[in-house]
Amino acid sequence: MRIGVTVFPGSNCDRDAMHAVERAGATPVELWHADPELKGVDAVVVPGGFSYGDYLRPGAIARFAKVMGPLEEFAKSGGPVLGVCNGFQVLLEAHLLPGALLRNTGMRFVSRRARTRVEKADTPWTALYGEGEEITLPVAHNEGNYYADEGTIRELEEEGRIVLRYLDNPNGSANDIAGICNEARNVVGLMPHPERVSDPALGSEEGLRVFESVLAAAGAKV
């Protein structure tokens, strides 16, 4: 399986995402922001970082990058897409997911481990977790405070589209939301960084199954 990893100017978790993809047993493929093609990949990860310096608003400029056109089509046709941290912000700005991420209520960058609960295992990126399973993932962000209007939040709750929830909310996020998916469930945005805990050498592999899930999901389809 080939998994694309987008690289915008200022992306900085792209290499980490590729490393996790490799560890999961897939082949990472760099998708350069200025090239309007997905090179035939089977899934796409939009990694974290500070695309375009986070200037203006995180993700606001990146969503216009040339690679985003084909990526949006891919997402709409059911292709598995995962946005992590800044990648989540990009997917929100691109309206592939609803809502927005505001400044952390503490007004500080927050970098630490967050305890979370996997709420839904019926997405291609969480298939290998148990529903209700608690995992500890790193967070590192300035704008991770998920916001959407009441109607949207209700919808997300009712449709089971909150994929990951904080057990110790680090940023003020509505309903402790750490990750959501779209209606079709193929597009997932996560604020925490599963790729950073995908290697036993770093003391934890709790995030690796995110990447293994998409392989398993693809395998199931074949």
Next chain:
Amino acid sequence: MSIQETYASLGLSDYEYDRILELMGRAPNYLELSLFSVMWSEHCGYKNSRPLLRRFPNTGPRVLQGPGENAGVIEVGEGWALAFKMESHNHPSAVEPYEGAATGVGGIIRDVIAMGARPVALLNALRFGPLDDERNRYLFREVVRGIGGYGNAIGVPTVGGEVEFSPAYSGNPLVNAMCVGIIRADEVVRAKAEAGEGNLVVLFGAKTGRDGIHGATFASDELTEESEAKRSNVQVGDPFAGKMLIECSLRLLERNLLVALQDLGAAGIASSASEMAARGEVGIEIDAEKVPLREEGMEAWEVVISESQERMLAVVEPEKADEVLKVCERYELDAAVVGRVTSHGELRVLDNGEPIGSVPAQYLADAPVYEREVQRPSYLDEAQRFDPDDLPLPDDYNEVLLRMLAHPSLCSRASVYEQYDSEVGSDTVVRPGADAAVMRIKGTKLGFAVTADVSGRHCYLDPRGGGAAAVAEAYRNLSCVGAEPVAITDCLNFGSPEKPDGYYGLSECVDGMAEACEVLGTPVVSGNVSLFNETERGAIYPTPAVGMVGVFEDVSRHATPGFKREGDMVVVLGGIPRWPREGHPLSGSSYLEVIEGKVAGRPIVPDLAAEKEAADLVRTMIRSGLIDTAHDVSEGGTLVAFAEMALAGGIGFDFAAREIERFADDKRHLQEILLGEKGATFVVTVPQNRWPELQEALSGANIGYDDTGYTGGDRFVVPGLIDLSLEDLRRARERDLFEQHAPEGGHLG
């Protein structure tokens, strides 16, 4: 302005100006004078410190590059090497803390890139005045935000550092940043403009503006609209451009497109070009009009000494220039051929073909050297006077421990390092909070550890001992995590060397450090000097920050300070202080400062041989897998070390009653055991069934040790003296150092 006023405003002395006249055989013009002024500054020319720096050992079996390049380089193994350096940004941070700190981080990252290395770890050593002052709080908050703002965005993890507060730094904060980069040993790039004549000079990165041009000349002008517009600007960092610069530089090197590479620091193009020329023994010509500009109407001299951030200078073979420009375009960076390498040996600036200044690069590289008078300062006798027997005995150890743990210089640093991304890059094995950060090298079993240390208080009370102690502490910290210490970088933060007091501190600290480096086998491979750190209230404490790097053959064999299991034996290795005492472990201690409000006494002079023996033993035991839990005893003594280990592991501690009973009648000795700071001491734990193995491992060594208690439960107990829950300890120690601070967006200075 008279000529004398002009050179004085550029920071040149009469003597230096005469020297320039003599060298040049004519009067220099303003541009040339500017070149001398920056190249002969302490920052670039080390005119006050060069003879002192020669005292440092700088070679060793793993040293690939010692001082003199943009960063030092050491060998790790399997062809991997590490480039690292520490640098100060004290003055800019005092003026504009956010940008000062941010550009400090950016600058040190570029030094590492210039060696061809990929930056993989950042550290910082910080000093501020006490937090009860609004300005100090503002500086602290903004410096930390600036470090995070830059490091987080550029995607290099900030994995360690240190922060302390003391009135000695009020108004003169210290902001030292360190960067470690990784590189293949055979691909180290040197900033030499070799391959001589005909090669081109390419400037790439951000556009050039009037940033940081020595505003001195305008300072005395009347402020008119025009002079205001021309005034030098505060330097602002752009981590986004910085990130592009890293990727672009590494891509250029990977594709073998560069002959030499150099970052732009103080005095911008002029100093980088002259350094390259001097090192390569060639000349360089710069066409000022070819430099991409951000502002209109800049004069040629401004262009070549501007300190705009996020720029690099490269020497390129002519046939590769187009390819270089194309790569820069891919990373959306400005790039232009701005000059060429020549054989005339001069740094020559041209404006549309007209030479507007020309100086032999060697002259610029050859700053005058001052050997200052060394005189023992009078404050020392007074400060060292301390009779431990006058010290009150604590009547409530519970309160003592809680107060110590809550003190801003001893409490948890989490509120600082949780503002830093410490994991981006996916190489961080041990995150901030331990004695040293541990990093792996992907695709290998190798790893490295890195720490930054110094005690200003110790250096103030005994400069030579304090200098040695800083190196020894770094050595301990690396050994505690299991790394083999290899080499150091340093940043010498001192007051004025023109005052004998100040020069004494500098000279003594350097001697102490040099001796420690010698004995411990950790040469100095890079560093930086920051002098004149003084306010009207006097000089800062002598503060030689030490950044030490160590290596692992197998990074999975490392240790951390947190207790791991219930029922482990807790052993003090190096032993608790014995009587009759050889020195006073409470002299100059944290206890004395925190509880008694005194900075006094002469701290115990480090026993370097003992430091080495104990640390090496700890490392050997970690490597062999015998221990996985270790912490050194430093600020706050064993009591604080035990408490930190209990909190880090979330497991309680019970001091063995018999140990306490032994000293029941000797309360002074007990106080020294619990709170003294004597160096060369570690706390380790072993499962009880491996205690014989530990004793066996220690049997041949000339090191005292005491089994002082057991891990377990959720209380911290020293029988008859302390009985606190871990929750009590946590509440005291885990304080938010920023809690009463104003929010972002604001100035509030």
Next chain:
Amino acid sequence: MTNAMKVRVLVRPKRGILDPQGEAVKRALPALGFSGVETVHIGRLIEMEVESADEVEGMCRRLLANPTTEEYEWEVVS
């Protein structure tokens, strides 16, 4: 540059949306001795020189403001 027009765009958090920055500033004011501030909201100021104002509305809608959380207004200032 000759016939460029200056445009000023103000982007502010939508009413009712959490504004952590504004809140933080409001909380800090009393400590500095400033009283009588009832609300504080913090947004973005964007100033541009453009050849024509035709595209400004589109830029605001698509790029400069996030319609989920922000509202904007713009004007030609010279």
Next chain:
Amino acid sequence: MTNAMKVRVLVRPKRGILDPQGEAVKRALPALGFSGVETVHIGRLIEMEVESADEVEGMCRRLLANPTTEEYEWEVVS
């Protein structure tokens, strides 16, 4: 709230000081399909309701703007 006045503060990077945000946005615009933008500068918009305007100048100087890198202007809007 009854007799509160609304004050608008505009804070912008000082002239000549690098404005990385503005630069990056300007550089990105053509690729996003927006042409004809010659300069972009990004600053802060602060809107407050205050009981009196007497202290606004002081707030700007001490908290709302950083005098080293930013300039500000303010006005009462209602």
